[in-house]
Amino acid sequence: VARPINDSGLFWTVRGLGQAGYGPWTREDIARLGSGRQIVPRFLIDQDGVIISTITNRADLQQAMTMIIAAIDDMHYNETAVSRLKMAFLASYRSFVNKPSMMMSSMGTSFLFGGDKRFITIPKSSEIDALSLNDFKTFWTNELSQGPVRITILGDFDPATTPALAVDYFSRLSPRMTPIPDTKLTEVRAAATNALKRNILYHVGDEGSGMLTKIYPTISSEDNLEETRALQVAALIIKTRLSEGFRAQQGSSYLPTANTYIHRALPHYGSLTIAAEMPVDRMEAFRSETDTIIANLAKYGPDADSMMRAKAPLLNEVTQLRRSNNYWLQIMGDDLDNQKIIEAARSYITGREK
Numbered sequence: 237v238a239r240p241i242n243d244s245g246l247f248w249t250v251r252g253l254g255q256a257g258y259g260p261w262t263r264e265d266i267a268r269l270g271s272g273r274q275i276v277p278r279f280l281i282d283q284d285g286v287i288i289s290t291i292t293n294r295a296d297l298q299q300a301m302t303m304i305i306a307a308i309d310d311m312h313y314n315e316t317a318v319s320r321l322k323m324a325f326l327a328s329y330r331s332f333v334n335k336p337s338m339m340m341s342s343m344g345t346s347f348l349f350g351g352d353k354r355f356i357t358i359p360k361s362s363e364i365d366a367l368s369l370n371d372f373k374t375f376w377t378n379e380l381s382q383g384p385v386r387i388t389i390l391g392d393f394d395p396a397t398t399p400a401l402a403v404d405y406f407s408r409l410s411p412r413m414t415p416i417p418d419t420k421l422t423e424v425r426a427a428a429t430n431a432l433k434r435n436i437l438y439h440v441g442d443e444g445s446g447m448l449t450k451i452y453p454t455i456s457s458e459d460n461l462e463e464t465r466a467l468q469v470a471a472l473i474i475k476t477r478l479s480e481g482f483r484a485q486q487g488s489s490y491l492p493t494a495n496t497y498i499h500r501a502l503p504h505y506g507s508l509t510i511a512a513e514m515p516v517d518r519m520e521a522f523r524s525e526t527d528t529i530i531a532n533l534a535k536y537g538p539d540a541d542s543m544m545r546a547k548a549p550l551l552n553e554v555t556q557l558r559r560s561n562n563y564w565l566q567i568m569g570d571d572l573d574n575q576k577i578i579e580a581a582r583s584y585i586t587g588r589e590k
Contacts, residue, residue: 259306284501336447
């Protein structure tokens with residue numbers, strides 16, 4: 237989100253990191269080191285940073301940290317790695333544009349953020365083809381050399397020695413610039429879709445098939461935590477009514493979704509999306525049915541049965557999630573200096589029960 241508005245940079249090339257090696261290791265060295273051991277870092281992108289992670293154990297923890305530090309401080313780049321990256325993207329490019337849902341998830345994501353192209357996850361094929369080694373190296377050298385480093389270690393490690401060990405290792409990183417973020421770049425809002433301004437993408441798959449996504453701007457958990465949780469329940473009720481009403485009329489191939497989204501990197505962003513893949517000639521009926529359901533819910537609210545049917549699976553899902561490593565990784569990766577995030581974690585289940 238620190239990129240200029242409408243400039244997504246080269247974050248889509250993240251899977252090319254490490255393909256030429258880093259530190260004292262070549263790509264082949266890293267493959268040998270990782271044979272039978274879970275120490276080789278993976279590179280991912282989140283909206284507020286680059287994530288370098290690995291699954292490991294007590295015996296290999298120091299080796300894993302050494303490799304992560306080398307990846308941050310001494311990444312290698314070569315033409316072969318860039319060529320492999322481009323070939324992989326171009327080979328799978330048709331899958332991105334062949335199905336309406338894939339088209340939306342790869343190239344339509346900017347529509348969820350008011351059209352801001354920073355949030356497109358897959359570029360045009362011409363941009364992929366134009367990628368050069370110099371562009372790739374310059375971009376990632378800059379990105380990996382600046383900003384704070386947040387360290388998260390979760391699992392069966394010695395709590396008495398591990399924190400000091402992490403500080404010792406990661407303090408060996410070269411001095412880093414910490415740019416002051418422009419708060420204007422995170423003031424992103426969803427923009428409502430409406431009949432007067434419809435954004436249209438064209439896939440190359442089956443003629444006559446399509447996907448309709450309706451976007452409703454909402455609020456963020458920073459603005460009102462209770463209301464964002466209420467919106468989760470509302471989305472489940474809408475999905476159930478669409479499934480039992482419109483789907484019954486249109487046939488089993490139709491599968492509606494309704495989801496709410498907030499983003500911790502965007503303090504005032506919130507959206508509710510309602511979507512389904514369907515024949516294009518049924519889209520107007522879908523729009524009409526969706527509008528009717530929302531108007532009815534706004535006017536009369538849900539009945540007790542609708543509330544129970546929505547809350548029960550939601551509470552079961554969040555209860556199970558809270559027992560997983562992924563939940564705790566997300567909590568520990570959040571801004572724990574923000575009291576609202578602490579309160580949200582403490583009321584993760586009870587807030588939804590309420």
